[in-house]
Amino acid sequence: MELFIHIIDDDASFRTALGRLVETYGFRVSGYQSGEDFLAQLPESEAGCILLDLRMPGLSGPELQDRLAQAVPLLPLVFLTGQGTIAASVQAMKAGADDFLEKPISSKTLRDVIDRALAHNETKRAGRDQLQALQAKLSNLTPREMQVFDLVVRGRRNKQVAYDLNTSERTIKAHRHNIMEKLGVASIAEMVSIAERLGRVQWIRPETRAAFFPKGQ
Structure with a gap:
């Protein structure tokens, strides 16, 4: 170049x-x-x-x-x-x-x-190229998966997300699995990091993130 x-x-x-x-x-x-x-x-x-x-x-x-x-x-x-x-x-x-x-x-x-x-x-x-790549991955989510993503990265647990979206916890778990596969991440913390970088949520301190997203969530 x-x-x-x-x-x-x-x-x-x-x-x-x-x-x-x-x-x-x-x-x-x-x-x-x-x-x-x-x-x-x-x-x-x-x-x-x-x-x-x-x-x-x-x-x-x-x-x-x-x-x-x-x-x-x-x-x-x-x-x-x-x-x-x-x-x-x-x-x-x-x-x-x-x-x-x-x-x-x-x-x-x-x-x-x-x-x-x-x-x-x-x-x-x-x-910029990294952000564009992340945005491209996020654009692969369905409208429902995007709703689940936005709630999960804000600290909502499976039961709470299911209640918010008027569906079952099992369905939310399935959506989370699909979201993580599409984004190429292995944890909720990685999902939160993507959301922060794309400006969908404010930056969360590591110690606060640990409290919001314990292992298994």
């Missing part, structure tokens, strides 16, 4: 020089003169990272950062600026930037920052 480094800076000479430097690292480079230019040509792949000027005509770096959080949430963002302040760097990092560098930038520093951003990008994309 090709890794693209997207450089967004209104200074054409700096953008060109930085692009040539990044290419020596073995990466593909795409340059944009403004935030609006980048938004109009959003990359299809989120493999890579963005090097973004802080102050530009039109959309500023922080304003573009807000847009990119929705448009390309997996692409790491590194701010580059010749007019940086502590307040600006703190704001950028709180908003999710991977790093904040002041111009001029040494080749080694830039390479280290890009490598960290790309490692972060790979981790985020792997996490």
Whole structure:
């Protein structure tokens, strides 16, 4: 998979020089003169990272950062600026930037920052792929199995689930067996973990989970 480094800076000479430097690292480079230019040509792949000027005509770096959080949430963002302040760097990092560098930038520093951003990008994309795989498994459940799943991961016991759904405990046990087979899990705790990761229930502390889901439940 090709890794693209997207450089967004209104200074054409700096953008060109930085692009040539990044290419020596073995990466593909795409340059944009403004935030609006980048938004109009959003990359299809989120493999890579963005090097973004802080102050530009039109959309500023922080304003573009807000847009990119929705448009390309997996692409790491590194701010580059010749007019940086502590307040600006703190704001950028709180908003999710991977790093904040002041111009001029040494080749080694830039390479280290890009490598960290790309490692972060790979981790985020792997996490997304895992969630999509879990969601695909969950989509294989029947509507009734989904009802049972949602009740079980909230700590409802078989008898309680049977009462809630107006059916027998034996039927609920059969549904639980099918659910676990379809999800590829061997315990209720694993079901709860899937539900937590997909946002169907809030995260439960291990000690609380042990109390809610004793062995055999």
